[in-house]
Amino acid sequence: MTATTSALNDDGPLRVVLADDSGIFREGLRLLLESAGVMVLDDVDNVPRLMSCVARHRPDVAIVDVRMPPSHTDEGVQAALALHRDAPETGVLLLSTYVETSWVSRLLEECPGRFGYLLKDRVDDIQALLDALGRVAAGGLAVDPEVVQLLLTAHRTPDPLSRLTDRERDVLALVAQGRSNTGIASHLHVSPKTVETYVAGAFRALDLHIDQDDNRRVRATLAFLNAGNSPAHRRASKTQG
């Protein structure tokens, strides 16, 4: 099965740990991942255990829930930052019940790679989950389409994005999710060359100058989209409008 194969990296099956304070969800996710060929080394219900567990197992990816004890607000985000500092070889895939864009920019600043941010709902699509895990384990980025969508629509007029064609905008959204040109091409059922043209056109229109390195262009795109939320940009757009 393709799912099983994609769960393998060069050294064998993907090794992950789970951190979520809901035991039943942890169990369900563990079963799902294991049936997809992912090796779940351990599952824990709080941040301190996650840290020691990561230190012990050195997994490829830690799947971390955003809301965990004690305050049930953003412990997972703090844990992601701590893991990036303490265990840089371990990727972090954050799972969140809600779409929350406010952390993304800071997380992207702090974590140049090995980072993903998905809605928990994605667990119903094992392919998307494995795809994101694979990208994070390979040192890339994986951002939920809904988060990207939110950043795109939150952008205000006069909007540089309005200078893009619909197709260019679709491609840009996929770029922001962390997909490669090839991945985008297969997703849109077009040739990689066409995708390259769209991406180049979009970047030109947005005055973004970036090379083909996936992570850098994803981060640049996200940062650009995210800038729509920054006060400076908003004021500027207000005065213009």
Next chain:
Amino acid sequence: MFRRLGGPNVEGRWARFKDSGETRPVTEVALPGGSSETSGAVTPAPARRVRPVHQVRRPSLWTRPVAWGHTGSVPNSARRRFLATALVPLIGLALVPSVLAVQHPVNALDVASSGADLVVQIVLTITGLLLLRDHEHRRSGLLLVLAGAAIGIADLAWTDLALTGGWWLQVGWWTHWSAVVFLLPVLLAYPGARMARRNHEALVGLMALVLLGWRGVEALLFHPAFTGYDGPIRWVSLPGTSLELYGSARMVGVALVGGLCVWLAVAMIQRWRRARSIARWPTRMTAGIGIALTMALAVRVGTEYALERGWVTPAWADTVDVFQQLLLAAAPIGLLILALRTAVRRGAVLERLFRAAGDPVAVEQLLRKELDDPQLRLLYPVGSFWLDGQGAIVGETPDPPPPRPGRMLCGLCSRGDNGSSAEQATDASTPPDGPNVLVDVDEQAQLDPVRLRTTLTATEMVLENIRLAVERDANAAEVATSRTRIVEAGMAQRRQLERDLHDGAQQHLLTVATTLSRARMAAEQQQMRATLDQARTQLTTALAELRNLARGIHPAGLSQGGLVTGVRGLVSGDQDLLIDVGPGLDAGARAPEAVETAAYFVVAEAVTNARKHADTVHVAISMALRDSQLQLVVADTGVGGARLCPGGGLAGLADRVVALGGTFALHSPVGGGTTVTVVLPCTGAPAPKGARGLT
């Protein structure tokens, strides 16, 4: 007493008889104090006259506690009647000699002296009667009335009666200084009820001994016959006395009075310097009067000594006497001013209190000013607590709190039946029902007990008003805080509900999603996979609905990222919406959670209304956190005409905002758009620390 002083008033009297053509022989009387002076022809300006004084000292008056003082009780009507029946004839009788003396003057100076005596006597009597109204000053009042009477008795020496025989001249001469003896305890005590120092009591006792006792001895050592007089005047003399003996006794008297004058001056200056608190002004006034009186006495004895030694002429001594009389006149006038001031003041206090009644703070300010005590506090029993005028708790038991050092607590009762309750608590015993209000006052206020009592009694008359006002304010504050607590509790419940949803139903459904996902992986048949995909889609819808529900109950982004994040999440994707983040919030500052939540829901409701009802094109949200206030404006360019209707979403939010101590304003003219303005105070605890940082 306030007449010019001199030797026994024989010569003047005689002169008058001589001038009136009576057959009585004119006796030239030598001055007992100046025996060297020959008793020549009577001069129009009489030489010094000395009047013997006799007054039995009654030590009981200033050692025995006056029965109706300091007991807190008010003399009953029988005692009042006794006082009236005893005092009125005394006053009446005492006036007679002065009136007689004025009616039959020897010369112009005599008229002036007698007239002045009469005025002084009347002033002292009026002052005494004024003081009698307050039981603390009853002793002083009585002494002043007696002083007035003593002046009248001393004036016996100036009446025709004195020359027609009897002992009148001797009695008048003897009692010449008696008024001073009565005045001194008043001057050393006022505005207190009695003299506070033992040495002052000793001083007054010695003064009485010298001015009455020794002067009595002098009177007994003198006899008119020494001057060659042989008339109808009767004089009691000790056997074997002589002019020389009398002269020596006189000098001893002069020395004694001189010595006591020094002591008196020191005592009065000390009193002036020690005057403090509310008693400062009246104490200094009486001390000033006392100093004037001392100077008058000193001038008198000094002149007498100088005359004896032949240092000055009698004419010069007369001039000095005028000066001395002016000094003496200060006493009754000063005392009258003090008594009138007290009387006027208490009416004014009452009026001001009535004007301020209903405002506990104003009443407190008034009492602070009136009792010259900037730390004065009114303490009110509310429930089982004691509150001060600002509503702060000062005692947490039903019993009154202990007084602070150097201060005392006076209990006030609006139910007081005789206005005496102010003192009942002064000695720390509370009335049976407990005081309605306590006054925390400087102990030094007791230095002027009448002012303290009358001020507190006047306060009792408006007590019910101020007590009710404090209770009302305390209740209002309690209602406001309980409303805030209820709103905060409601928000905490919503937060808990959202968490329960998140931890419970949402996680279970997500687990179902993982299971479905596994099932789909394992499914062999195409049809089975299609069915599982369908179930997956349905589950996604259910999860989305649940998520929206949870967000409506309590937005997770609000707790995590603060108001700005929460609002951005709320309106994300809305192209026609402008968010302006003002000072404070743009730097990442957080308001207390209850405030943030209330503000969030106001924005949510206003935006929803704008979208739903207002045919709006643009909505602008403006938020700022400055001066510990969260300021929030949501404006749209819609049709306007919005109203707060009971049970409506905005009305509920307005209630919530007001319950948190904020203000809610809705401006929505028809056709003019809708603007909701909310100001929320941020005085409570800020949002949880863990929620900060990532914005």
